[in-house]
Amino acid sequence: MTITRPQPKPWPKPWIEQIRAYVPGKSKSASGQPLTKLSANENPLGSSPAARAALAEGHNPADYPDPDARALREAIAAVHGLDPAGIVCGTGSGELLHCAVQALAGPGDEVLASRYSFSLYPLLAHKVGATPVFAEDDGYAASVDNLLAAVTPQTRVVLLDNPNNPVGSFLPPSEVARLHAALPSDVLLVVDEAYGEYVDPAHQHAAFELAARHDNVLVSRTFSKAYGLASERVGWVTGSPHLIDLVNRLRGAFNVSVSGQKAALAALGDQDFVTASRTHNTAERARLAEAIAALGNHGVSASPSEANFLLVHFDGEVTAAQALDALSDAGYAVRHLPSQGLPNALRITIGKSDDMTRVIAALRTLCGEAA
Ligand SMILES: *Cc1c(COP(=O)(O)O)cnc(C)c1O
Numbered sequence: 001m002t003i004t005r006p007q008p009k010p011w012p013k014p015w016i017e018q019i020r021a022y023v024p025g026k027s028k029s030a031s032g033q034p035l036t037k038l039s040a041n042e043n044p045l046g047s048s049p050a051a052r053a054a055l056a057e058g059h060n061p062a063d064y065p066d067p068d069a070r071a072l073r074e075a076i077a078a079v080h081g082l083d084p085a086g087i088v089c090g091t092g093s094g095e096l097l098h099c100a101v102q103a104l105a106g107p108g109d110e111v112l113a114s115r116y117s118f119s120l121y122p123l124l125a126h127k128v129g130a131t132p133v134f135a136e137d138d139g140y141a142a143s144v145d146n147l148l149a150a151v152t153p154q155t156r157v158v159l160l161d162n163p164n165n166p167v168g169s170f171l172p173p174s175e176v177a178r179l180h181a182a183l184p185s186d187v188l189l190v191v192d193e194a195y196g197e198y199v200d201p202a203h204q205h206a207a208f209e210l211a212a213r214h215d216n217v218l219v220s221r222t223f224s225k226a227y228g229l230a231s232e233r234v235g236w237v238t239g240s241p242h243l244i245d246l247v248n249r250l251r252g253a254f255n256v257s258v259s260g261q262k263a264a265l266a267a268l269g270d271q272d273f274v275t276a277s278r279t280h281n282t283a284e285r286a287r288l289a290e291a292i293a294a295l296g297n298h299g300v301s302a303s304p305s306e307a308n309f310l311l312v313h314f315d316g317e318v319t320a321a322q323a324l325d326a327l328s329d330a331g332y333a334v335r336h337l338p339s340q341g342l343p344n345a346l347r348i349t350i351g352k353s354d355d356m357t358r359v360i361a362a363l364r365t366l367c368g369e370a371a
Helices: 049-057 070-080 092-104 120-127 144-149 173-182 206-213 241-250 258-268 271-293 320-329 353-366
Strands: 087-091 110-114 131-135 155-161 188-192 217-222 234-238 300-302 309-314 335-337 342-349
Touching: 049 258, 070 087, 070 234, 070 258, 087 092, 087 241, 087 258, 092 120, 092 155, 092 188, 092 217, 092 234, 092 241, 110 120, 110 144, 120 131, 120 155, 131 144, 144 173, 155 173, 173 188, 173 206, 188 206, 206 217, 206 234, 234 241, 234 258, 258 271, 271 300, 271 309, 271 353, 309 320, 320 335, 320 342, 320 353
Parallel strands: 110 131, 110 155, 155 188, 188 217
Antiparallel strands: 087 234, 217 234, 300 309, 309 342, 335 342
16 A cells, blocks of 8 residues: 655755755665775875864863854965965865855756766755756766867856866866866856865966966865865865855855864864875875776776775676675775766775775685685
8 A cells, every 4th residue: 555645845946856965975884884984085094183182172162163264264375375365164165165056056057067076066056956067078087178068158167076086087287277268257167176185296286376367266175085174074265356255155154163173273284194194095096006907807997096086997797786795795885876877886995004905805806816
């Protein structure tokens, strides 16, 4: 017997109806066993001891935080050679990406991104009633030509995660500049550099310079990844005074908590931790990539990545679903993304060295090779 219920009231706007809640990375096996999470791109080294000490100091929870995160903005500006007035902090960079889309797009407008990009992007478009549009990739990397071909008179915002999630592919500064140069000046280019600290330091400043020179470029960064402060929810954007003003009007009033501001400020002062995180990531990512390449005769391969994860493709006798189960049996949660059109791939976060050794052994065993 099926019970039919009347449509619940109040009923949302049609664009809200289309939203599917963001699906975070798993941390439990099918049987409920806790797993080591290699599914959410968290920092396996934890966070800076300086940040932990700042959090341990505590604070009076009765007081509101500084609404403008002044000290934190000044410290960010000092580290990156930016103007503190050109920075806004947010409850993670996610809040600020939402503000940027909300400021410029609405019903009838289009928000453009690459085929394989952050799963939050379509949600941001739907939230404001805009239509998400996806440009085909070129071999799992954003294609500037395809993005430009997808621009229409309705395009208001282009969201470019660089390096991108879930592939880890990186568009060099020259390509980002080429994309920007060919965009109409009334289209906002958002360069989401959530994994920016993991790329070659020589390439880390180019997007900031683009944002400083042009009125239609916003660059976002986060403390959630290389700084290891995902639980504190702190991110920031930089751009022209006009864009900064728009984001400031739309963000939450006291959006970054006292502990978030303190931890991020202390973490900025420990750049050695960020460097150690990048060094560890580069080495372990190369080791995993080499191990995957050695399984090439089993149809297993990884896309090139500049981020803190690898997208591993299973195109042979072993399927991604089998690998997901085998890694779960070995104690690891990784990300299977059939909902993003990647049923034959797993996104594996680069973890601690011994965990990566066990992940490699589990994949080798699954392929019938000696662990
Ligand atoms: C993890 C991630 C973020 C960070 O989100 P926060 O809200 O700052 O935690 C932003 N963009 C991309 C592409 C990401 O993968």
